[in-house]
């Protein structure tokens with residue numbers, strides 16, 4: 421199996437997962453190919469395989485397309501490798517900035533509910549804790565793959581008192597545990613501010629709205645989709661029904677993501693600052709201009 425096959429397989433099988441980590445894994449893979457002397461033809465082939473590994477996180481094609489653009493920009497592998505390294509550093513700086521901004525949004529004594537496992541959200545909560553804010557966390561299981569267990573372990577290891585609940589307990593527990601804010605990550609942010617994230621996010625957002633609890637998204641601009649101005653453009657991934665269960669004669673559906681309407685999102689924390697979801701279009705235009713690179 422080639423290096424690219426291995427990375428694509430680890431993304432597909434969710435050994436590497438989360439919108440940010442899959443984008444980073446793909447860029448690292450392309451950088452290694454460049455370091456091994458791969459030409460543009462080989463990089464293009466690798467890019468196609470990596471982009472096809474998972475369909476719902478725009479961060480993956482965005483990162484791969486940008487890496488290819490850097491490789492095409494100059495023909496010197498040494499320079500491309502350096503620029504790819506710089507791109508990876510930039511991604512690290514982005515999450516640090518989001519953590520810094522996000523930690524300011526959290527108040528001392530807050531109870532924060534999060535869904536699934538987002539490195540971005542974990543960094544925000546850890547930063548708030550580091551700043552001395554006494555916070556509590558509530559994590560959902562995130563059926564069927566239980567990524568919430570990872571979040572709960574991470575937060576508990578960071579000495580944040582953490583409670584784990586089943587996904588269907590969200591509405592009840594938002595009230596019962598006096599949750600102050602919900603913060604989730606994102607796989608894709610559309611121009612109209614609608615957000616793709618782990619299945620169940622939209623129900624949590626509606627529950628939070630009903631109870632008057634702020635629903636906040638934390639996403640770097642790599643997850644923004646300027647192309648969505650031409651219509652929503654990511655496929656909602658449906659995974660193997662066997663991840664849920666098998667019952668003879670029963671059809672099982674296993675969508676992995678859903679779309680939360682911008683009207684349920686109070687604001688989005690990005691590395692460029694905090695924006696109302698409906699302002700996503702303006703931030704994208706400022707950051708990416710009108711050019712839609714393929």
Ligand code: RUB
Pocket residue numbers: 437438439440441477535536537538539540541567604605606607617618619676
């Ligand atoms: C993970 C998920 C995360 C986002 C953001 O889904 O929906 O909330 O990817 O994560 P899966 P991050 O487990 O199916 O990949 O902030 O780490 O990019």
